[in-house]
Amino acid sequence: MIYIFCAPSGSGKSTMVNHLLTCHPDLFELSISCTTRAPRGQEVHGREYYFVTVDEFRQRIANDEFIEFEQVYDGLYYGTLKTEIERIEQAGRQVLFDVDVKGGVNLKRILGDRATSIFICPPSIDELRRRLEGRGDTSPEMIEKRLAKAEEELSYRPQFDRVVINDDLQHAFRQLDAIIDRSASGVK
Numbered sequence: 001m002i003y004i005f006c007a008p009s010g011s012g013k014s015t016m017v018n019h020l021l022t023c024h025p026d027l028f029e030l031s032i033s034c035t036t037r038a039p040r041g042q043e044v045h046g047r048e049y050y051f052v053t054v055d056e057f058r059q060r061i062a063n064d065e066f067i068e069f070e071q072v073y074d075g076l077y078y079g080t081l082k083t084e085i086e087r088i089e090q091a092g093r094q095v096l097f098d099v100d101v102k103g104g105v106n107l108k109r110i111l112g113d114r115a116t117s118i119f120i121c122p123p124s125i126d127e128l129r130r131r132l133e134g135r136g137d138t139s140p141e142m143i144e145k146r147l148a149k150a151e152e153e154l155s156y157r158p159q160f161d162r163v164v165i166n167d168d169l170q171h172a173f174r175q176l177d178a179i180i181d182r183s184a185s186g187v188k
């Protein structure tokens with residue numbers, strides 16, 4: 001099974017994905033995307049992302065290396081490499097995708113029943129702002145851009161197989177664990 005995680009930035013997608021990776025390091029592995037944005041904080045090339053220039057990104061588009069790609073924020077490109085699914089499945093693990101809502105809908109359309117798409121929903125826009133500010137690694141200008149986009153992103157929620165409301169963290173983890181258990185036992 002492949003799991004696609006989507007949410008407005010700051011809703012807790014990374015927190016949910018990291019929960020699965022920490023609890024089941026032998027079961028799951030995160031697909032590493034290409035991006036043209038600069039590394040933040042402690043991010044490392046080849047671990048969180050493959051950080052590339054716009055020219056390199058364009059070359060990879062021309063080489064047909066992406067399953068999907070999006071200009072997620074003004075001038076910043078993000079793309080899923082076809083080779084990531086092969087790399088992770090050959091290692092005997094299940095693929096986790098952390099992508100924007102449009103990328104998630106596209107991946108689900110392409111992967112069909114092989115994938116479960118999961119939308120992580122923030123309790124409110126005010127709480128989303130608090131989390132983005134609290135994370136302390138995104139500039140005030142970028143926070144405003146991400147909040148402006150959140151409203152539109154929330155409208156994609158009905159297109160997903162499952163929704164997790166990330167209010168109380170432990171409750172959200174339990175919701176996610178139940179989704180994974182159901183998928184693993186083949187329940188639709």
Ligand code: ADP
Pocket residue numbers: 007008009010011012013014015016131132134135166167168169172
């Ligand atoms: P995303 O990957 O969706 O951008 P993160 O997982 O980085 O979001 O979460 C954004 C911030 O909110 C982080 O500082 C994270 O620790 C915090 N956070 C995540 N889930 C919760 C929660 N349920 N309650 C309070 N803070 C949370």
Ligand code: 5GP
Pocket residue numbers: 007008009033034037068069070072078079080081098099100101102103104
């Ligand atoms: P961030 O800059 O916070 O790491 O990510 C910004 C947004 O881009 C997030 O919503 C993240 O999920 C999304 N993203 C990361 N990789 C990809 C990708 O390969 N494709 C798409 N469509 N979105 C991605």
